[in-house]
Amino acid sequence: MSNPLQELPLLPRFDQLHPEQVAPAIDAHLAACRAVLERGLAEEQPGWDSTLAPLEEAQDRLSRAFSPASHLNSVLSGDWRAPYEAALAKITAYWTELGHNRALYEVYRDIEKDPGFSDWPQARRKTIELGLRDFRLGGVGLEGAERERFAANSRRLAELSSTFANNVLDATSAWTYQTDDEGELAGLPDTALAAARAAAEGREQSGWLITLDGPSYLAVMTHADNRALRQRVHEAFVSRASDLGPDAGRFDNTPVMSEILSLRAQQAQLLGMGNYAELSLASKMAESSDEVLEFLHNLARRARPAAQREFTELQAFAGETLGLEKLQPWDIAWAAEKLKHERYAVSQEALRPYFPYPRVLAGMFAVVERLYGVTVQTDPAVPVWHKDVQFFWLLRNGEKFAGFYLDPFARDKKRGGAWMDTVTTRRQGSAGLQLPLAYLVCNFSQPTADRPSLLTHNEVTTLFHEFGHGLHHMLTQVDVGPVAGINGVAWDAVELPSQFLENWCWEPEAIAMISGHYETGEPLPVALLEKMLAAKNFQSAMFTVRQLEFALFDFRLHCLAEGASPQQIQALLDEVRAEVAVVPVSPLNRFQNSFSHIFAGGYAAGYYSYKWAEVLSADAFSLFEENGIFDAKTGQHFLHTILEQGGSRDALELFTAFRGRAPEIDALLRNSGIES
Structure with a gap:
């Protein structure tokens, strides 16, 4: 029987994936990686073309096989948890083993010492530099018992990380509060009441069901007039996965x-x-x-x-x-x-009717088209893992160059929060240029039978934030995998493109593109817009x-x-x-x-990276404030100096190339309403 995780089409066959396919696929890809490594090291002159490039290609296939399993564990959980954890343990062992491979380390070191290395393409030089760093951080210099201890610790840390995440997910899913008395829910907006009713129906219960999923929790904490209900929900939320609270000790982290x-x-x-x-x-x-x-x-x-x-x-x-x-x-x-x-x-609720999810999405794509000259096109023929999910292509001059899956709504057994992750990385391989693909995941309120999902303005900025990460991954022009897109980017700079894109959520010209009443299409009234902008820095x-x-x-x-x-x-x-x-x-x-x-x-x-990168993003945006938020020249400058470069150069070097100087904190303090 065919296994899509071994065949690896560019777009994962989510309609054909099953948990039992994970183990044989991961085993096969790991075996292939080890065989390629052995052959590469046996070459008469191990180097980039003979050793590192084939190994990177084999490891890319391993990553592409593991990516859907890891992703489905996050968005569906259930039957995917055990195979994901088993695969994670094997992959962790492989990377630890690789990090201790002295022969491979010496290939990197010999390349760096070669007199012609300084003439290599920038992306390849950066790959070698980061590879040597990672070898040192991976314990390549350790011997004997210390090496074994480092490897065992690495395996155990991977297990514990997964356990921690599972406990949070299970604790979040386990607690609910059901009521048949609508009076208990006084103050909750209609959108939250409809979601609570749908949640109850989804579990075949009567009345209304409050959960600890983000939209439900935030609605109660922000709007419920029932103080006892707020206390009940708050205490359940802040004590999750601990030795206290209503589920004390049950999922204790x-x-x-x-x-x-x-x-x-x-x-x-x-x-x-x-x-x-x-x-x-x-x-x-x-x-x-x-x-x-x-x-x-x-x-x-x-x-x-x-x-x-x-x-x-x-x-x-x-x-x-x-x-x-x-x-x-x-x-x-x-x-x-x-x-x-x-x-x-x-209030956020007063704004909701003007930010229907479909309108926000289309407007966000229009903003990005004006900034970077790329268009977004949906492709309903691409298989997905849930009916809510859509797949989109990015196009430039009509040509597809990247794509992403968007999973926008909260549901049971789906990890909370919002994130971006990689499906594939842009890279030049033996089969040609591989296109970058991304997952974008949010947890907005579900649409109902009579209206679309209506977003708070906070949720609008969340969508822009995650799309900013996705653009960083997808707009790269680097074709060396380890430093393409978000790969190789310093972690305290990786939030720059995501926080940067949030700025357009506060600009009247852009707000006109992403808003419109869900029933009439009426634009956000000027008076309401002015109030929203005036309240930007509230608290x-x-x-x-x-x-x-x-x-x-x-x-x-x-x-x-x-x-x-x-x-x-x-x-x-x-x-x-x-x-x-x-x-x-x-x-x-x-x-x-x-x-x-x-x-x-x-x-x-x-x-700390969030605040560190916020300094970078606010300072970067200040150039748009000077030149115009849709100034094409400035947009292309940001595209070429930051987004297209991936991790091929140091983050400070890229920022300085864009801004013409080192970052300054003043723009952040000004934008936050905090006097410097």
């Missing part, structure tokens, strides 16, 4: 975190580093832990006084207008929405210190030389909150237990 931190610290020590933060920074723009901490503390010093003023105003409003003597954690979003409406007469300082809380907690946690016990983790988070936070926290809050970015994603000792 507490021991998982400690083991992850201990193993990361061990890996750093084995490589001769003081802590995991040093190991993390070896592949980032920031040059030292001191530089990162100073950056975060500097931003905190500027933002916290404004954040404290914002919270004091909210407390006063809650007491005088809402009758809340003391703001509890489950009151903050609700009270803030009331204050925002009183001050600006605007932006409070949001900033919240992000700084996450970033400082993450970075300081990974600066610890020996990892941390559960008690130390909590103590450090409490300490960071005392330094920068301004809002109260529930006693049941175990935020760390669901902090997937750092325990199950790529942001360990790197969450």
